[in-house]
Amino acid sequence: MTQPLPSFVHRFSAMGTRIELHLFGDGAKAALANALQAVIDAVDDALTIHRPSPTTQLNERLRGGGVAVIDEPILRNALQASIAGHRKTGGLFDPAFGPHAAGLAHVSLGDAGEQIVADRAIAFDFGGVGKGFALDCCRPVLAGAGVESAILSLGDSSILLWGGHPLGGDWPIAIPDPCGAEGSLAELALRDCCLSVSSSQGAGQTATLRPDTGIAVSEPRTAIVAHPSGARAEIFSTALLAAHSDERACLVAAIKGEGGMAIIVDHAVPANSALQRDLAEAIP
Template sequence: MSSSVPFIHCFQAMTVMCEVQIFANNNAKNIAAMIESNTRRLEDKYNFHSSTSWLNQTVNQRKSSQVPLDEESYTVFEVVKRLVEGTQGLFDPTIGTIKSLMKRQPEMVQKAAYESVKEFMGSQAWHLSEQSLVVKETKTQFDFGGVIKEFAVDQAITIAQSFGVPSALVNFGGDIRALGSKPDGSAFNIAVRNPKERNEPLFSVPLANAALTTSAHYERSFQFADKQSSHILSQHGIHPKVLSVSVLAPTALEAGALSTALTINPQLTLPQEVGVVFIDDHLSIHQDTEFVA
């Protein structure tokens, strides 16, 4: 049974503020607690920056080229593989390779760093076989920083659905997914921030039974010896005319992968069910790519 007033639960996880709105009269508090618990479990399991995470201990410190995967991790890698292929390799979980290199050798300049590890990165560096991850080179390292937060959002929706919740909104640091619409039948109204004035909204998007993520390069950075780079790492860099990309897709995981890839190549071919909004370097809003031609 739905409620016109949401139960709102907030918590800090995955370096961001997480908010869950559940429109249900019964059990909303317990459902929200389950979502928080599952989010923290995923953070602990797949945290690239934690030496005790499953990702680092089992995958990145693997003792052989073949790593048996549990059902959940196999699903994650399987979905990620499809997203890598769908973005022509622009979305790349092996970006952990360059991050690990720079931890060991912070004196390296950007070009030399990428050249030294390029054979250990990309879709050709790994594949799945019989419930296992196969990685031929020990230097190949996986970072799911652009994956697990979105995966947690999707799992939050799955948890809510399993309890019959008709309407919910999950927002983990701007990675957002709506279950259904508002109880009155209208869509949720989601604001997208001005990249140059981050406390100000620039436009809004109606959201119902879909996910919305925004990727931008103005909030965080990555340091090479010779330059500061966007945290969206790519050997060819992000597109200079794109300040942010918002993607509307069926799942947060798909939206997140595509929004990341589109900051690098805004002319990437998109699935028919996906919508996109670009903000260019003049704060103009676009739903096509003529501005980069």
């Protein structure tokens, strides 16, 4: 009889969402789980806008535009990653917002990321990209611990797949249909990558805005991106959600060029789906 595979499960709340970690193999220990939580908590502490943080301080300083010095390295790195993502997606990814959307277009960052200049009032909400960034920050910890297989979920939609499935082979991921339809929206075989799933379930049911207009994405759509980097996966899935159909090909090509893959599904909400019922209950 084979011995059960060592495993360790850790759940906690951070970044405004539920976080769940499954470690498998000899490295599956509480100490590693705690170290990963510490990394995620540190990212949360730096990027949160729900309590005082370096990001809220930055937002305060840029309330009227102007110049701000960024001392906090996590915030600095997140800003650099965001600005790079903004450029790569042609402005479709934008975690900054101001009076007329399109925030990052009005921002410049010093070469070392130590100083930011905004030519108008602006504020940052790192939201999803913050989660992807946190996944990237966890990678060195997992590598240092020598663990071979792990899955880390931040809010169920930002997922780090470390190594392969604990029983061998790739991770078989089945993305459920967010509209409640039976069966999976997509089935993927993934290894050593980050997965980001962004969905709009129709008007009023998304937090994603089209940066150039400031209008919320109203089409029911799901964007699935697997990418070596968690932050890049989030950046691209957000951009794909906001993109018009003629903008998608360019984004998909960019993702593939960086070793990733993407799936975009436009779908209608079935009239009798569980989601439709929940929406009907939730909206007076």
